[in-house]
Amino acid sequence: MLELDNLKVQFGKQEVLKSLSVSLESRAVGLLGPNGAGKTTLLNTLLGFNPATAGTARVLGLDIKQDAARMKSLIGYMPENDSFVSGITAVRFVSLMAELSGLPREIALEKAHETLFWTGLGEARYRKIETFSQGMKQLAKLAQAIVHGPKVLFLDEPTNGLDPPARRRMLTLINDIVNKSGTRLLLSSHLLRDVEECCQDVLILNQGDIAGCHNLEEEKESKFKFLEIEIQGDKDSFTAEIEKRGCSSAEYADGRLKIVLPENMSAAEIFMIALDMDAEVRKMEMKRSTLEDIFLQAVENRHGSVQ
Amino acid sequence: MAVYSNHSRHQPYQGRLTGPLERFMIIPRYAFRSLSESKIFLLLFTACFAVPLGCLLMIYLNHNLDAIKMLGIDPKDLNLIGNTFFLRITEIQCICSFFIMALVAPGLLLPDMNNNGLPLYFSRPITKQVYLGGKLFVLVAIQSVITWVALSLLFFFQAGLAGGSWIFDHADILWAIFSGSLVWILITSLIALTVSSMVRWKAAGGALLLGVVFIASGMGEAINEIFRTRYGILFNLIYMFEKIWEWLFSFNVHGNVIVVPASEAPYLPLTYYWLDLIVIAAVCTALLWRKVRAFEVVK
Numbered sequence: 001m002l003e004l005d006n007l008k009v010q011f012g013k014q015e016v017l018k019s020l021s022v023s024l025e026s027r028a029v030g031l032l033g034p035n036g037a038g039k040t041t042l043l044n045t046l047l048g049f050n051p052a053t054a055g056t057a058r059v060l061g062l063d064i065k066q067d068a069a070r071m072k073s074l075i076g077y078m079p080e081n082d083s084f085v086s087g088i089t090a091v092r093f094v095s096l097m098a099e100l101s102g103l104p105r106e107i108a109l110e111k112a113h114e115t116l117f118w119t120g121l122g123e124a125r126y127r128k129i130e131t132f133s134q135g136m137k138q139l140a141k142l143a144q145a146i147v148h149g150p151k152v153l154f155l156d157e158p159t160n161g162l163d164p165p166a167r168r169r170m171l172t173l174i175n176d177i178v179n180k181s182g183t184r185l186l187l188s189s190h191l192l193r194d195v196e197e198c199c200q201d202v203l204i205l206n207q208g209d210i211a212g213c214h215n216l217e218e219e220k221e222s223k224f225k226f227l228e229i230e231i232q233g234d235k236d237s238f239t240a241e242i243e244k245r246g247c248s249s250a251e252y253a254d255g256r257l258k259i260v261l262p263e264n265m266s267a268a269e270i271f272m273i274a275l276d277m278d279a280e281v282r283k284m285e286m287k288r289s290t291l292e293d294i295f296l297q298a299v300e301n302r303h304g305s306v307q
Numbered sequence: 308m309a310v311y312s313n314h315s316r317h318q319p320y321q322g323r324l325t326g327p328l329e330r331f332m333i334i335p336r337y338a339f340r341s342l343s344e345s346k347i348f349l350l351l352f353t354a355c356f357a358v359p360l361g362c363l364l365m366i367y368l369n370h371n372l373d374a375i376k377m378l379g380i381d382p383k384d385l386n387l388i389g390n391t392f393f394l395r396i397t398e399i400q401c402i403c404s405f406f407i408m409a410l411v412a413p414g415l416l417l418p419d420m421n422n423n424g425l426p427l428y429f430s431r432p433i434t435k436q437v438y439l440g441g442k443l444f445v446l447v448a449i450q451s452v453i454t455w456v457a458l459s460l461l462f463f464f465q466a467g468l469a470g471g472s473w474i475f476d477h478a479d480i481l482w483a484i485f486s487g488s489l490v491w492i493l494i495t496s497l498i499a500l501t502v503s504s505m506v507r508w509k510a511a512g513g514a515l516l517l518g519v520v521f522i523a524s525g526m527g528e529a530i531n532e533i534f535r536t537r538y539g540i541l542f543n544l545i546y547m548f549e550k551i552w553e554w555l556f557s558f559n560v561h562g563n564v565i566v567v568p569a570s571e572a573p574y575l576p577l578t579y580y581w582l583d584l585i586v587i588a589a590v591c592t593a594l595l596w597r598k599v600r601a602f603e604v605v606k
Contacts, residue, residue: 047430049601069432077430086418099333100431102324111320149319181319
């Protein structure tokens with residue numbers, strides 16, 4: 001679905017995206033990263049809003065520079081901030097966007113009605129968008145992004161400013177679009193749970209660079225069992241010893257250790273190793289791997305501590 | 308019309324897509340529809356045809372001696388319908404069209420720009436050229452109806468009543484009406500869109516536009532006085548157009564110069580005015596190009 005080929009973006013002297021190269025094939029990709037990591041810049045570059053300083057990217061095999069017009073007709077985009085045309089009703093707004101995407105006039109109007117009903121704005125479709133609440137504006141943005149039936153959907157922080165029920169509704173709609181209509185998804189968010197609920201792959205960005213690229217299912221299965229441990233004593237020797245026995249470990253910024261156990265090893269054995277090494281175990285907790293762990297590990301591995 | 312058939316599932320559109328020309332007309336079509344819902348626009352737009360209607364009556368009277376006698380008008384008091392007559396109406400109509408534009412232009416860009424709507428346009432197969440071209444088309448179309456379209460109809464009305472070879476002997480007037488109006492329309496439309504892209508409120512946009520044209524004229528005069536020069540006139544858009552229109556209307560079909568009454572010799576050679584207009588158009592296009600973008604650059 002998405003292929004980045006040494007994609008580099010520079011604003012003045014500041015390098016915002018640093019020669020990114022990756023190929024993502026799954027149907028729903030989450031774009032994760034702390035604030036300022038370059039997620040929105042990457043989306044803007046794919047949409048042609050920012051020119052790439054070097055390299056290129058392909059969406060559904062179409063080059064973002066050479067096949068820009070064709071590529072854009074296959075994309076639905078929901079920006080992060082409030083985005084609408086004021087002074088017109090929701091149905092005219094969505095219909096305008098559908099027509100701009102290439103739908104004939106009558107069909108655009110019909111699809112606008114249909115999409116607004118589907119997103120739950122049917123009753124409010126003759127109201128001007130500037131009178132909408134934040135949640136309704138988000139739904140209107142989603143409606144304009146899907147009205148023309150795009151092949152790929154770029155969603156930038158779609159649950160921004162939504163209360164829990166509205167957030168749930170938005171995620172349900174996104175999952176419906178991806179699962180029922182076969183649309184591919186590129187979801188940019190700093191909310192890990194949103195990405196975890198909607199995506200199969202995650203691309204983690206940090207400071208304009210790729211900090212990790214993972215398949216969520218595989219990660220969950222392979223790192224199903226792990227320990228979070230807080231020890232006092234010779235941490236380096238302890239780490240070396242457990243790694244000798246087949247464990248892998250990573251250190252959080254606050255000094256805690258995350259230890260992934262091999263299949264045949266129990267938590268009690270870790271406790272015994274600590275005892276042998278004269279290290280004092282202050283806290284030990286068995287955990288399931290979550291996207292948060294993957295994210296933290298990716299960001300820490302690259303820079304030593306979470307930004 | 309079937310509004311929708313299935314609530315539970317969103318069905319993507321798979322059919323025919325429209326062509327580039329059809330797509331270019333979407334932005335103007337939506338803009339015209341919004342304008343047609345504005346009562347103040349309709350009122351002012353209609354009022355702009357008061358002068359051409361009066362002129363229509365004058366032309367009719369010029370060719371109807373019975374009516375002149377009945378109204379008790381001395382035929383010597385009637386204006387001769389020719390270059391000067393059409394020059395004056397062109398000037399009046401162009402100024403009228405400018406006021407209409409001051410009302411319309413801010414409403415074209417601000418609803419998109421104020422609400423971060425531009426990324427929605429440019430994430431679709433719509434280029435900046437098509438977007439700005441569509442907005443410019445709206446201003447050009449509205450001003451055209453008020454200026455050269457209305458005046459051409461007057462010209463053909465006069466030609467029909469005068470009969471004979473009048474239309475061929477005065478073809479230069481038709482050309483002057485068209486070219487004079489079109490240059491005015493293009494320059495003022497570009498200025499209007501540029502000014503509109505720099506404000507946040509419609510009223511401020513209209514006021515700023517009037518200010519840019521009329522205050523700049525005053526500023527030009529001040530420059531002339533303070534620096535004892537004549538180049539300040541290059542800030543006076545209305546004066547420059549007056550001289551350009553006089554020049555355009557001062558030829559007959561054989562290329563001979565007709566003296567247009569009540570006009571003074573221009574302060575500077577006409578070439579300076581043409582060059583100034585080109586510079587204004589270029590600066591406006593560059594500013595507009597920079598201002599209309601899919602995202603804000605925060606420095």
